[in-house]
Amino acid sequence: MSKWKYRESDDYFSYDKIRRGKDKRKKNKKAIDNFVLDEDKWLVKDNWFKARVVEVHKRYAFVSPITEDGDIVTKDVWLSTVARKHLQSKRLERNNVVVGDVVLCRPATGEEPDVSEELPYCVVENLKPRFSEISRVDPASMERKHILASNVDQLLIVASFCSPLVKWGLIDRYLVLAEEQNIEPIIVLNKQDLLLEESEKFQKKAEEEIANYRSLGYKVFSISVLGKSQDDIEAIGESLKDKCSILSGHSGVGKSSLVNLFRPEITQEVEANADIFYKGRHTTTYASLLKLGTGGIVVDTPGIRSFLLGERSSIDLTYSFREMRPYLGKCKYRECRHIDEPDCAILEALHDGKITSRRYQSYKGLLLGDTGRQGRTRDDELEE
Ligand SMILES: Nc1nc2c(ncn2[C@@H]2O[C@H](COP(=O)(O)OP(=O)(O)O)[C@@H](O)[C@H]2O)c(=O)[nH]1
Ligand SMILES: [Mg+2]
Ligand SMILES: [Zn+2]
Numbered sequence: 527m528s529k530w531k532y533r534e535s536d537d538y539f540s541y542d543k544i545r546r547g548k549d550k551r552k553k554n555k556k557a558i559d560n561f562v563l564d565e566d567k568w569l570v571k572d573n574w575f576k577a578r579v580v581e582v583h584k585r586y587a588f589v590s591p592i593t594e595d596g597d598i599v600t601k602d603v604w605l606s607t608v609a610r611k612h613l614q615s616k617r618l619e620r621n622n623v624v625v626g627d628v629v630l631c632r633p634a635t636g637e638e639p640d641v642s643e644e645l646p647y648c649v650v651e652n653l654k655p656r657f658s659e660i661s662r663v664d665p666a667s668m669e670r671k672h673i674l675a676s677n678v679d680q681l682l683i684v685a686s687f688c689s690p691l692v693k694w695g696l697i698d699r700y701l702v703l704a705e706e707q708n709i710e711p712i713i714v715l716n717k718q719d720l721l722l723e724e725s726e727k728f729q730k731k732a733e734e735e736i737a738n739y740r741s742l743g744y745k746v747f748s749i750s751v752l753g754k755s756q757d758d759i760e761a762i763g764e765s766l767k768d769k770c771s772i773l774s775g776h777s778g779v780g781k782s783s784l785v786n787l788f789r790p791e792i793t794q795e796v797e798a799n800a801d802i803f804y805k806g807r808h809t810t811t812y813a814s815l816l817k818l819g820t821g822g823i824v825v826d827t828p829g830i831r832s833f834l835l836g837e838r839s840s841i842d843l844t845y846s847f848r849e850m851r852p853y854l855g856k857c858k859y860r861e862c863r864h865i866d867e868p869d870c871a872i873l874e875a876l877h878d879g880k881i882t883s884r885r886y887q888s889y890k891g892l893l894l895g896d897t898g899r900q901g902r903t904r905d906d907e908l909e910e
Contacts, residue, residue, distance in 0.1 A: 561612040561622075563652045568630045574651070577604065579627040580815040587623050589631060589648065590815075600791045600817045605645040606631060612650075625813045625825055626676040626770065628654040658707045660772055663834040671836065674813055675825045680710045680771035682762075682824075686717040686779040687732060688724060693776070694735055698847075698888035699835055700774060701744070705846040712765060713739055716780040718750040738882055742848045751783040763788050767821035772813075774827050785826050789819025794826055840864060840893055844872065847889050849881050863893060 565576075577589035578598050589606045592598050606629075608622045623629060630652040656676035664672040683700040685692045697713060704711035715736070721729060739746050745765070747758040766788060773781045782794035794816075813827040840863040844850045850864075850872055858869035867873075875881045 561608075561653055562655055565628070565654050568652050570630065571632065574630060574632045575648075577606075577629055577631050577648075578815065579606075579623050579625055579629060581812050582623060582625055583812065587650070588645075589629060589650070591631075592628070598817060598823070600815060600823075603645060604631065604648045606648045606650050608650045623650060623653060624659075624673045624676050625815050626678055626772075627656065628677065630654075658709055660703060660707070660709075660774070663836050665834070674774070674827055675772045675815075677770060678709060678772045678825060679769045680712060680765070682712050682714055682771050682773045684714045684716060684773050684775035684779050684781045684784065686776075687715055687721040688717060689720060690776050690778050692732070694884060695888050695891065696776070696833060697739075698885065699833055699892065702835060702838075702843070702846040702892065705848070706842070711744060712762070712771075713744055713746040714762060714784070715746065715748045716751055716784065718748050719753055735884070738885070749784075751780045751787065759784075759787060763818075763820045766818060766824060770815075770823040770825070772825040772827065774833075777828065782826055785816065785818075785824055788822075788824075790816040790824070790826075791819075792816055835892060837895060838892060843889060843893055847881075847885065849885065850875075850889070865890065865893070 576592045578592055579587050580590050580600055580603065581588040586605055586607050588603045590598050590600050590602050590604070612622065629650045631648040631650055634647040634649055658676065658678055659673050660675045660678060660681065661671045661673040664670040666672075681700060681704045683697050683704075685697060692715065701711055703709075715732075721732065736746050736748065747762055749756055749758045749762070751759070762784070773785065775781060778797060782796050785794050786796065792814075813825055815823060815825050817823055838846075840861075841854070844854055844864070853871040853875055856871035857864065857867065859867055862870055862872075864870050864872035872881065872886075876883065876886050
């Protein structure tokens, strides 16, 4: 039997039209355009409901209903797939829905394939436009972007002083993202207990970096999740309240351990042995959205070894490096890249010590597109 069954009552699917293929394409295009729709334009029918995407897998996503007062119970999970008519999307993204998305769902009618017997099943009909996106270049396809999460107000950049070693350049890349998306970034440096075993030189360098970020106005917390009872951990809990925050950083730095301190509805799996990181294995596989007992919502993400930002113009990048902002437009050439041009205000500031050479290297790497490419190994696919 052909895919498109002739139905007398349904003129749209009449055999002739389908053979010509014209109207089919038209219909699909319209459907795609209507997928992302403001909430006030949603056509909500009887038992349809608003939900938030809490976890995304290859062929399906988990969603949790949003109550009238805007609350969400992340323990109440539905299995969902995006309505078939929307799946032809040619948008340059990896997934149709991502963690954090607000969607309109209808309970499945039974026509859809039966995927799970344990969970209720629904179909995603509409997606609310996202107000923020945390994305990187998709390691599997450089033209695509991989959106890790959406609709977050805060970015917790988590790193550990050692095992794995802190990568200041990675922190800078996350900061650029936060600046561009207008999301509040918070830098959390974990495993302070291990820092004490490091050389004095190493400790001094870490102190300098932290002082520099603070002087730029960024919030930086230095903690040890294992040590607990610290003011900084309490302060982090405070800043998570009433917000949706995404935790990002390498695997093994202690993201899930940190989340577990704030009584999440579902306890996060913590890697038993930190050394697993070096063997290229990982346990947290998917980003998941969780409500915290202490207040707020977080998206815990799996370890991502490569975090590539796409190409950016020197003007955009200069703006994203806070210490460079005051010099915008002060170079001799308007199109100055601040690399080797004469009379460059940024190079002058660098020379005068107003911009650290470490941060400048991050800028240069991002502009010339070489930062983050090192270390792009097969593990990227393992850790996607
Ligand atoms: N020494 C030390 N180890 C920690 C600390 N916090 C977490 N760990 C360990 O680091 C490993 C990775 O933690 P996990 O929370 O799974 O990291 P994630 O991959 O970022 O979610 C686990 O073995 C934790 O016990 C800390 O403050 N100090
Ligand atoms: Mg984890
Ligand atoms: Zn310049």
